[in-house]
Amino acid sequence: SAVISQKPSRDICQRGTSLTIQCQVDSQVTMMFWYRQQPGQSLTLIATANQGSEATYESGFVIDKFPISRPNLTFSTLTVSNMSPEDSSIYLCSVGTDGTDTQYFGPGTRLTVL
């Protein structure tokens, strides 16, 4: 399985500000995904990060709020914009291993918005 890192591991932010979360993989992967896990809840897919094209967002998530970049096959960023306390969550990136349909997850970023 791929080795996935995320930065930052945690952050405390003020409302109205933005935070960019980085996801780095140690090998080239086609599919990268961003999930949100609200406190005490399960994971919900935010979007699929496509290399060389716009991200594909799930219902309820919009690009203005969660802009995503995917400049190459090993890296992606998720920005949480104009944050409010409701954005306090764990944000996780995952990668799809080609040919197996299995996703492996990064360690997550715990975001607290005051």
Place this chain on the structure above:
Amino acid sequence: AQTVTQSQPEMSVQEAETVTLSCTYDTSESDYYLFWYKQPPSRQMILVIRQEAYKQQNATENRFSVNFQKAAKSFSLKISDSQLGDAAMYFCAYLFQGAQKLVFGQGTRLTINP
């Protein structure tokens, strides 16, 4: 739409005993994958076991095994010889073959009593 249901919010087991976590899902598809992920307090999502729907044989990984009942749309996880390190949230997840979106259940918090 596909849904995944974990009816046990919490489970506990004595160390060295066996415990079974339940998962049911709803889908009209015939080709899909099912997963169990473990999330310890470190919040890292760790793949425990994977099952392809077209395989009749139940998947096994060391002390972890599944009971996959395709007709009943049931996918339970059995943990044998429970260890303190098994304490975590366990999430059941579904992936339609060729799709990109993992659908997660609500999770089961497993406590191991020494």
